[in-house]
Amino acid sequence: MSAFTxxxxxxxxxxxxAGISRTTGIDVTIIRLLAVAATLIVSGVTIPxxxxxxxxxxxx
Numbered sequence: 001m002s003a004f005t006x007x008x009x010x011x012x013x014x015x016x017x018a019g020i021s022r023t024t025g026i027d028v029t030i031i032r033l034l035a036v037a038a039t040l041i042v043s044g045v046t047i048p049x050x051x052x053x054x055x056x057x058x059x060x
Contacts, residue, residue: 006018008059010028016050017035
């Protein structure tokens with residue numbers, strides 16, 4: 001496993017889900033579906049965390 005970085009080549013928005021996918025080896029579609037589910041379940045937390053990760057994490 002490598003360190004987490006944003007994946008701008010496979011990004012839909014900021015590259016956070018694509019970066020998590022590359023780091024964990026899980027398909028990016030599954031990561032995106034989990035992100036949407038998490039947003040629906042705990043919407044007050046997921047969106048700010050996504051934005052912070054997109055701004056703070058280094059680019060690949």
